[in-house]
Amino acid sequence: MQHQDHPENKTTQAFLLRPYQQRAIEWAKSGADGLIIAPAGCGKTVIASSIIKHFARWPEWAFGWLAPTRETCQQAIDSLIAVGVDISRVEVRCPHDSVDFSRKNLIIVDEAKHAPATTWRKIIESCKGLRFGFDATPWSDDPERNEILRKLFRDTQFEIRRDELAGVLAHATVYMHSDTDLYLQQWIDDQIERLFTARKRYMQVSQPILRAMCAWEALTEIGICGNKKRNEAAIKLANCSSATGPTLVLVPRVSLGEVYAYEIKGSVLVHSKMPKKDRQYVMQEFLKGHIRTMIATSLADEGLDLPNVQTLIMVSGGRSAQKTIQRASRALRRAPGKDTAIIHDFKDTFHPLAQAHSKKRVKCYKELGCSIP
Numbered sequence: 001m002q003h004q005d006h007p008e009n010k011t012t013q014a015f016l017l018r019p020y021q022q023r024a025i026e027w028a029k030s031g032a033d034g035l036i037i038a039p040a041g042c043g044k045t046v047i048a049s050s051i052i053k054h055f056a057r058w059p060e061w062a063f064g065w066l067a068p069t070r071e072t073c074q075q076a077i078d079s080l081i082a083v084g085v086d087i088s089r090v091e092v093r094c095p096h097d098s099v100d101f102s103r104k105n106l107i108i109v110d111e112a113k114h115a116p117a118t119t120w121r122k123i124i125e126s127c128k129g130l131r132f133g134f135d136a137t138p139w140s141d142d143p144e145r146n147e148i149l150r151k152l153f154r155d156t157q158f159e160i161r162r163d164e165l166a167g168v169l170a171h172a173t174v175y176m177h178s179d180t181d182l183y184l185q186q187w188i189d190d191q192i193e194r195l196f197t198a199r200k201r202y203m204q205v206s207q208p209i210l211r212a213m214c215a216w217e218a219l220t221e222i223g224i225c226g227n228k229k230r231n232e233a234a235i236k237l238a239n240c241s242s243a244t245g246p247t248l249v250l251v252p253r254v255s256l257g258e259v260y261a262y263e264i265k266g267s268v269l270v271h272s273k274m275p276k277k278d279r280q281y282v283m284q285e286f287l288k289g290h291i292r293t294m295i296a297t298s299l300a301d302e303g304l305d306l307p308n309v310q311t312l313i314m315v316s317g318g319r320s321a322q323k324t325i326q327r328a329s330r331a332l333r334r335a336p337g338k339d340t341a342i343i344h345d346f347k348d349t350f351h352p353l354a355q356a357h358s359k360k361r362v363k364c365y366k367e368l369g370c371s372i373p
Contacts, residue, residue: 017046021042021047024158024160025047025051027158028158032156033106033130033154034153034155035133035149036133036157036158036159037160038136038160039136039160040136040332041169041329042160042165042168044110046079047134048065048110048134049076049083051132052065052106053085055130056085056086061106062091062103063089063104063105063107064090064092064099065090065091065092066093066094066107066109066124067094067110067111068110070094071276071280072111073093076092077092095119100123101123101124101127104129105129105130106130106132107124107127107129107132109133112135112138112153113149115152116148121152125152131153131154132153136326137321137325140322162368169333169369170331170334170335170338171339171370172331172342173342173370173372174344174365174371176345176372177233177237177345179229179233180223180227180229180230180347181226181230182350184223184350184351185352187222188351191218195217195218196210196211215353219354220252223317223348223350224317225252230348230350231259231260231315233346238260239263239264241311241313242267243292244310245311246286246294246308246309247310247312248293248294248296248313249296249313250312250316252297254269256315257296257297261295264295265293266292266293267291267294267295268291270283270294289308294306308338309331309333310341310342311341311342312328314328314343314344314346315346317346317354319357319360319361321363321364325368328343328364328368328370329368343370345365
C-alpha cells in the first residue's frame, strides 16, 4: 500500500485503506466499471468515495451518487468530505428526487439491488459514463431482475470476498428461540384465503404472486404481531440484553414497535415516518450509549450504521436473504471493545411457511460465519 502522503493516494487522508479496499480501488482505476459486491461492514462508502477522488483529478468531470435514503445520502457526503473530495462536484441524491445524471462522467449507485426498479433504472441508463454499483446482496430470486441488474452495470462485477474481512467483522452467536402461541396455522390459512379472495378482483398481479403477498401479510399480522408468547419472549430478551450492552430490536410494523417501546425500559422507537432530525438524534444518542435499546422498523434494512450494537433481536421474520444479511450485519460491525455479538431469532413453528422462512434465515447466518448452538 502506498504511503498516506503519496500524491497518488490522497484517498487515505482520513482512512488507512485495507488491502481489499485498495484492491477494489485499483480495479476501478484501471478503467473498469460495473457492480462491486462488497460485504456489509467492509467500508463500501470509503471505496466509492476513493474512486471518485481518483477520477476527480480531471477538473471537467462531474459525478453523481444515488442512494436509497436521506441517511445513506448523508453517509455518502460525510465519506466524500473525509477522503478530501470537493463536494460541490458530486451530486448526491435519492431516486425519488428529480434526478438528472445524464451529463455525469461517473456515478455511484449505493444499494444497487434497487437498480432494476423503474425510477432507478431510468436514472442509471441515462448516464453514459462510468457506472459503479455497490451492494452486499445484489441478487434476488427473480432471474429477470438479476439480468437487468447485470446489464445496467455492463455485465461486469468485482467481488470482495468475505474471508478478506478477517479481523474486520465481529463474531456473532445466533440463538433460535421456539417461543410461540399455539394453534395459529388454521387462523393464518383462513386469513390468507380472505385476503386473496378480496384482492384478486382488483389487483393486477399474477395469482401466485398475489397469494404470496397475502401469505406474508397474514404471517406478519397473526404469526408475528399477534403472537403473544413470541413477543413476550422478545421483550424479555431485550430487557435483559440492554443491561449488558447496546441492543437493537427489529420489528415489521410501527404499531408493534410502539408496544415494544412501552414494555422495554429505556427504549426508543425509530421509523421512516419520523422527522429526519429526530431519527438522527436518536441514533446519535444510541451511539453515545445514552439510549440502551433502539427499536427500528424496515428503516434498519439500509443505511443504519450502528457498529456498537452488541445484541440484535430479529422480530421481523421473513425469508429474504438480502434483508437477513443486511439486518444481521448491524451486529457484525466491530467497534472499540466489541469483538463478539449476539443475535436472537425465532424458529417460527406456528406455520410451515414461517418455519421454512426461519430455516432460510439460519442458512444466511451460517453463510455469514455465525455460530448457532
